[in-house]
Amino acid sequence: MSPRLSQSPSQPLSVNPPVWEHQVETTRPKTILHIDADAFFASVEQGFVPALRHRPVIVGGTEDQRGVVHTASYDARKQGVYTGMPLRQAKKMVPDAVFLKGDFEHYKAVSQIFENIYYQFTPVIEMTSLDDAYLDLTGTLKVHGKTPAELARIIQQKVYRAVGVTVSCGVGSAKFIARIASGVNKPNGITSVAAGTELEFLRPLPVEELPGIGPRARESLHQLGVFTISELAVVPKAVLMQRFGVNGRKFWEFANGTDSREIKQRDLPKQISRETGFEEDVSDQELVFEVLHYLTERIGKKLREDGLVAKTVSIKVEYSDHKRTIKARSLPESTASTDAIFRMVSTLLRETPLRRLRVHRVGLAVSKIDCLNLQAELFTETSRRETIEATMDKIRQRFGFTSIMPASQINLQKHYRMEKSGYVLHAPALTR
Amino acid sequence: MSYEEIHESIEVITFFEQGKLHPLRFKWQGEVYKISRVNSSWSVQEGLSRQYHFSVTANTPDCFELVFDTADFNWKLARVYLEG
Numbered sequence A: 001m002s003p004r005l006s007q008s009p010s011q012p013l014s015v016n017p018p019v020w021e022h023q024v025e026t027t028r029p030k031t032i033l034h035i036d037a038d039a040f041f042a043s044v045e046q047g048f049v050p051a052l053r054h055r056p057v058i059v060g061g062t063e064d065q066r067g068v069v070h071t072a073s074y075d076a077r078k079q080g081v082y083t084g085m086p087l088r089q090a091k092k093m094v095p096d097a098v099f100l101k102g103d104f105e106h107y108k109a110v111s112q113i114f115e116n117i118y119y120q121f122t123p124v125i126e127m128t129s130l131d132d133a134y135l136d137l138t139g140t141l142k143v144h145g146k147t148p149a150e151l152a153r154i155i156q157q158k159v160y161r162a163v164g165v166t167v168s169c170g171v172g173s174a175k176f177i178a179r180i181a182s183g184v185n186k187p188n189g190i191t192s193v194a195a196g197t198e199l200e201f202l203r204p205l206p207v208e209e210l211p212g213i214g215p216r217a218r219e220s221l222h223q224l225g226v227f228t229i230s231e232l233a234v235v236p237k238a239v240l241m242q243r244f245g246v247n248g249r250k251f252w253e254f255a256n257g258t259d260s261r262e263i264k265q266r267d268l269p270k271q272i273s274r275e276t277g278f279e280e281d282v283s284d285q286e287l288v289f290e291v292l293h294y295l296t297e298r299i300g301k302k303l304r305e306d307g308l309v310a311k312t313v314s315i316k317v318e319y320s321d322h323k324r325t326i327k328a329r330s331l332p333e334s335t336a337s338t339d340a341i342f343r344m345v346s347t348l349l350r351e352t353p354l355r356r357l358r359v360h361r362v363g364l365a366v367s368k369i370d371c372l373n374l375q376a377e378l379f380t381e382t383s384r385r386e387t388i389e390a391t392m393d394k395i396r397q398r399f400g401f402t403s404i405m406p407a408s409q410i411n412l413q414k415h416y417r418m419e420k421s422g423y424v425l426h427a428p429a430l431t432r
Numbered sequence B: 001m002s003y004e005e006i007h008e009s010i011e012v013i014t015f016f017e018q019g020k021l022h023p024l025r026f027k028w029q030g031e032v033y034k035i036s037r038v039n040s041s042w043s044v045q046e047g048l049s050r051q052y053h054f055s056v057t058a059n060t061p062d063c064f065e066l067v068f069d070t071a072d073f074n075w076k077l078a079r080v081y082l083e084g
Helices: A021-027 A040-048 A074-078 A087-093 A104-118 A147-163 A174-183 A200-203 A213-222 A229-233 A238-245 A248-253 A285-305 A338-351 A380-398 A407-413
Strands: A032-037 A055-057 A099-100 A125-129 A132-136 A167-172 A191-192 A272-280 A306-319 A323-337 A361-373 A416-419 A422-424 B002-017 B020-028 B031-046 B049-058 B062-068 B072-080
Touching: A032 A104, A032 A174, A032 B031, A040 A055, A040 A104, A040 A147, A040 B031, A055 A074, A087 A099, A087 A361, A104 A125, A104 A132, A104 A147, A132 A174, A147 A167, A147 A191, A147 A200, A167 A174, A174 A191, A174 A200, A174 A306, A213 A238, A213 A285, A229 A248, A238 A248, A272 A285, A285 A306, A285 A338, A285 A361, A285 A380, A285 A407, A323 A338, A323 A361, A338 A380, A361 A407, B002 B062, B020 B049, B020 B062, B020 B072, B031 B062
Parallel strands: A055 A099, A167 A191
Antiparallel strands: A032 A132, A032 A167, A125 A132, A272 A361, A306 A323, A306 A361, A416 A422, B002 B020, B002 B072, B020 B031, B031 B049, B049 B062, B062 B072
């Protein structure tokens, strides 16, 4: 409805406030659809190569490699394989499984296809990861003239036809209800929780079904004698807040069917990390240094691509005895500069106490991420480096990531296959 | 079932139709394979060029992944999925 205007230009404009359609509709319960791909990486591989369907597929590395299972297909899961299991153990458990390194670019392309399909149903989408999304159908249900479950079925069919991947869907009046519902009937299932029946749906479920309740919080709740969501709902909010801080309030609200979180079209990541193992444990410090430099290049590019900056840098070095050293420090100011991040990485690496052991795995993460502040400092040395990096980004955008590389990373060619999009790192090869 | 990484250049007879690519036959190591079915495809932007990945079944029980790169209009056989 449009605001009423006075007819005569000589008269003042009416001061009646405009009443917009969406303001009227705020009382209507929301319809949120949560979509989660089933065993995503493995399903993408099975969708691409039909011969892999109905076979145990394990993504994470080849069977003779060291490393762990990243994703196992449902056929492999039935035989006891789980995410994080060493690949060699998985091979012993399921000798006929097909082991794949995985291809992050492939998964990203499939995720883009998912997103394009979702946009046919609503403009309000939150992609929380490559395979996981929330769709707010509240405003578009009438347009489609179908129930949420019918729309979910159509989406499932479209996704399967496009990429051969099955997805599970949950419908609810809030994000967490939809999320829990999507996990009820996997794979390829649809679970709808009608408005007004949320508490009935939640009550019998174990507490760990709620978002944010991990193994530690679950243990803590079990110590209180709280096992199900119905039991959690009657615990005084103050007790939960005393035990879990601000999260305690969230747990109480979730248990009582409340979730005020909106669908965010874009959310800032808490952390961006890249890590890789080596074909064999290495004692060559220079190689460790070069790999960390390469990982820094990848993170810097990601930050700049997404218009983000990060303040804290942390490195992880895992030795052949599987003990890890993690060092973290904040930069003087948030940055997206590869150079600034790598200087901190070098400092942290120098400060890492040397052990007389070979290095098994290295990783790098940046956190305290924020949006790029456009009012960056002028006339500083960093602006020159940023210009170089921006130019490198442009060259890479045109000719591929490996078209321009720091000389220090050329040696990596001896250890990894170089493709246009980057080096194919050792398991997991999903670190590109 | 197992697979082998190949990454070798190959010759491919391709049909272009309305902006779409349809690989029909390919020659690898002197042998010609007639493509009976394109199972699936995906593409990725690599700089200014685009790479098209195809999963195809030929006149053998095996499955092949072919890659077409618009940078040099070159086809490659990326990997072979072997039955048995």
